[in-house]
Amino acid sequence: DGGITQSPKYLFRKEGQNVTLSCEQNLNHDAMYWYRQDPGQGLRLIYYSQIVNDFQKGDIAEGYSVSREKKESFPLTVTSAQKNPTAFYLCASSIQGARYEQYFGPGTRLTVT
Amino acid sequence: AQRVTQPEKLLSVFKGAPVELKCNYSYSGSPELFWYVQYSRQRLQLLLRHISRESIKGFTADLNKGETSFHLKKPFAQEEDSAMYYCALRAYGNKLVFGAGTILRVKS
Numbered sequence: 745d746g747g748i749t750q751s752p753k754y755l756f757r758k759e760g761q762n763v764t765l766s767c768e769q770n771l772n773h774d775a776m777y778w779y780r781q782d783p784g785q786g787l788r789l790i791y792y793s794q795i796v797n798d799f800q801k802g803d804i805a806e807g808y809s810v811s812r813e814k815k816e817s818f819p820l821t822v823t824s825a826q827k828n829p830t831a832f833y834l835c836a837s838s839i840q841g842a843r844y845e846q847y848f849g850p851g852t853r854l855t856v857t
Numbered sequence: 858a859q860r861v862t863q864p865e866k867l868l869s870v871f872k873g874a875p876v877e878l879k880c881n882y883s884y885s886g887s888p889e890l891f892w893y894v895q896y897s898r899q900r901l902q903l904l905l906r907h908i909s910r911e912s913i914k915g916f917t918a919d920l921n922k923g924e925t926s927f928h929l930k931k932p933f934a935q936e937e938d939s940a941m942y943y944c945a946l947r948a949y950g951n952k953l954v955f956g957a958g959t960i961l962r963v964k965s
Contacts, residue, residue, distance in 0.1 A: 802952065
C-alpha cells in the first residue's frame, strides 16, 4: 500500500467533541476528496479540493470542515454540529478532477457516543 | 438532477453463471460513467470506465444513452468476483456521484 494514507483506522469520540481525520497522499495529485460511506447509501461526497488553498462543498458538507494548505494533505474535521457523525470516512485523490481515476485510502471508522 | 441508481443491494449467483449488475443514471449533460469495486479488506478501486471501452477481469459495461444505463456484465462469474460494486457518474462541478452499491456474492 502507500500512495494515500488515512489515520487513524478507528477513532472514538464523545458527542460534542470535534475530531479531525487525517488524509495524506504522495502521488502528486492535485485533487482530493472526502466521502462518507454508509450501508445502503453508497459514497456521498462531503468536500473536495482541486488545488491547494481551494475547496468546494459536496452534497453533505453540513457539520464538516476542511483545509488544503498543502498539496499532500486534506484533513477533515467532523464538528459537533454534525448530527450523525458515526460512519466510515474515505479519502481519495486524483490527477485532476473526476474525469480521472480516483485513488482511495483505507478509510477511518469514526464512532461517536 | 444528477443521480445514479443501483436497484439491487445484493446479487447472488453461482460460479459460472452470467452476471449483470444494473446501473441507471440521471444526468442532463454528456455522461461519463465508471464502475468501482471494493474486495473484502481491500481499498475501493476503479474497475472500468465507459470511455475506455475495455474489458477488465472479464467484465464489460456499455453505455446506453437511450436507456440511461451502464450495466456491468460478465459471462461467467468467478468466486473471486465477490465484492461490493459501485457505479459512478462524473457530474457538474467535476465530481463523482456514486450509486448505493451492489454486493455481488458468487457461490460455489
